[in-house]
Amino acid sequence: MRKVLNFVFLLLLFTSCQEPQPRRPIEVRSGSFLKTSAERNKRLLEQETTWMQELAQKDSLRTYQSSASGFMYAYEKRVPEAGALAAAGDLVTLTYDIRTWNEDTLYRREEIGILRYLVDKEELFPGMRYSVKLLKEGESATFLYPSSLGYGYHGNDDRIGPNTPLKCTLEIFKIEPETEN
Incomplete structure (x- = not known):
């Protein structure tokens, strides 16, 4: 009997010392x-x-330029003298409107109001963040953004639907360098 118990004990000892087997996923993606x-x-x-x-080609009133970020823009008002562009950390006073490419107004300039935007430190939609850095104090321009640089596949849960390309006119009133803030 003792031999049988020893055999069973040894058998249990060898079979229980196996590596744990990982479970297979229920769903494979x-x-x-x-x-x-x-x-x-x-x-x-x-x-x-x-x-x-x-x-941009159909618009006979403006001459559009392509940006490195993937949108196009045309100056409405340009300041010929040299001036500084906004950089990260600068405080920019600005206003803009938002329209569709068919000129349907989504947000009027008066609704948005005059904003004080801390460049690259506060939230604006991607295209607008890039655009602020292209204009000098006193300049304004019209921008054409693909939906990926607007509010993307989600929209803004209000007036801007999913995958809506945008047209905006941005005006920069004042640029205060970061050292003055």
Whole structure:
């Protein structure tokens, strides 16, 4: 009997000393949703870029320039003398409006009001953050943004819907360098 107990004990000892086996996931994700979404966003950006270029060519009142960030802009009022551009940390006093590319007004300048914006330290939608750094004090310009530089695939939960390309006119009143703040 003792031999049998010793054998059972040794058998249990050897079988219980195995490495733990990881559990297999219940659901296996292939990542196809992310790939599909990325492809859809690339197509949307290409389409919006083409529309933006066509819109800029049709506008006979303005001469649009392309920015390195992927939007286009045309000066409404330009200051010929040399002046400083806004940099990170500067306090900029500005106002702007938001329209669709079809000129439907989403937010009027009066609704937004005059803002005091601390460059790169406060939230504005991506395109506007880049635009503030392109204008000098006293200048204004009209900007055409693809939806990715506007409020993106989500919109703003109010008047700006998902994937809405935007047209904005921005005016810079004053730029106070960071050392003065």
